[in-house]
Amino acid sequence: MTTATSLGRPDYGIDAPGVVRGLAIAGVAALALAGIAVWLAIIWLACILGAIGVALLISSALTLRNALYGKFRHRDRILDHVSWRGDERVLDVGTGRGLLLVGAVKRAPRGHGVGLDIWSTRDLSGNSAERTTANLAAEGVAGRCELVTVPAQRMTFPDASFDAVVSNLCLHNIPGEARTQAVREIARVLKPGGTAAISDLMFVNRHAATFRAAGLTATIDGPYLRDAFPPQKIVVARKPL
Numbered sequence: 001m002t003t004a005t006s007l008g009r010p011d012y013g014i015d016a017p018g019v020v021r022g023l024a025i026a027g028v029a030a031l032a033l034a035g036i037a038v039w040l041a042i043i044w045l046a047c048i049l050g051a052i053g054v055a056l057l058i059s060s061a062l063t064l065r066n067a068l069y070g071k072f073r074h075r076d077r078i079l080d081h082v083s084w085r086g087d088e089r090v091l092d093v094g095t096g097r098g099l100l101l102v103g104a105v106k107r108a109p110r111g112h113g114v115g116l117d118i119w120s121t122r123d124l125s126g127n128s129a130e131r132t133t134a135n136l137a138a139e140g141v142a143g144r145c146e147l148v149t150v151p152a153q154r155m156t157f158p159d160a161s162f163d164a165v166v167s168n169l170c171l172h173n174i175p176g177e178a179r180t181q182a183v184r185e186i187a188r189v190l191k192p193g194g195t196a197a198i199s200d201l202m203f204v205n206r207h208a209a210t211f212r213a214a215g216l217t218a219t220i221d222g223p224y225l226r227d228a229f230p231p232q233k234i235v236v237a238r239k240p241l
């Protein structure tokens, strides 16, 4: 568990910063090559490279826009799938800088939140338990939250520990069988009667199938094109009483 260290403006970082940068660089390179093609009077090639360059730059801009603004609206969309009583114990899997964790404990003012992560800076800029702790303090919820550094596929919580489990853009980062194991872990730590709301951009049908194999009901919401680029779907899994 970490403790609050500083108060300030919360900063939730840029998701997949390397992808945003890579798309922008590739887009500029494609436009530069299109310029050379124009100079060589190979107009068909200039048109293709120009179209690719514009598409890459738009993708980079949309990914950045989502990371800066859209993800707050998508967070609310994910949290809306839980019927909050106000006293839940909630787990955010791959909490990063605490985006869902903060939203969840604000919906559960008498509850407690746990943010689990391995703090990968490849997946989220400036990702660290210290920065997340500072965000929790700035949002006024540090006293009701704890951060745990363990991989999602090897959770250390007892069975049936949480009323709700939420997650955004985490599970697709986990390779192969470990990703399926992470979904099984979510099912295991969820209390009977509890809800898991898991948003991701890939493998969502497989997440749902893994929940069903573990005895939960699972439906898929989306895809959402607004406020979530690349488009995301939300698996809503409920554990029978």
Ligand SMILES: C[S@@+](CC[C@H](N)C(=O)[O-])C[C@H]1O[C@@H](n2cnc3c(N)ncnc32)[C@H](O)[C@@H]1O
Binding pocket: 012, 015, 016, 071, 093, 094, 095, 096, 097, 098, 099, 100, 116, 117, 118, 119, 120, 121, 123, 124, 127, 150, 151, 152, 153, 167, 168, 169, 170, 171, 173, 174
């Ligand atoms: C794109 S970020 C999203 C962070 C946060 N959920 C949000 O919406 O802002 C993905 C997060 O998943 C975490 N992550 C990746 N693999 C993980 C694993 N095996 N176990 C736990 N967290 C993991 C990364 O460290 C990162 O914080």
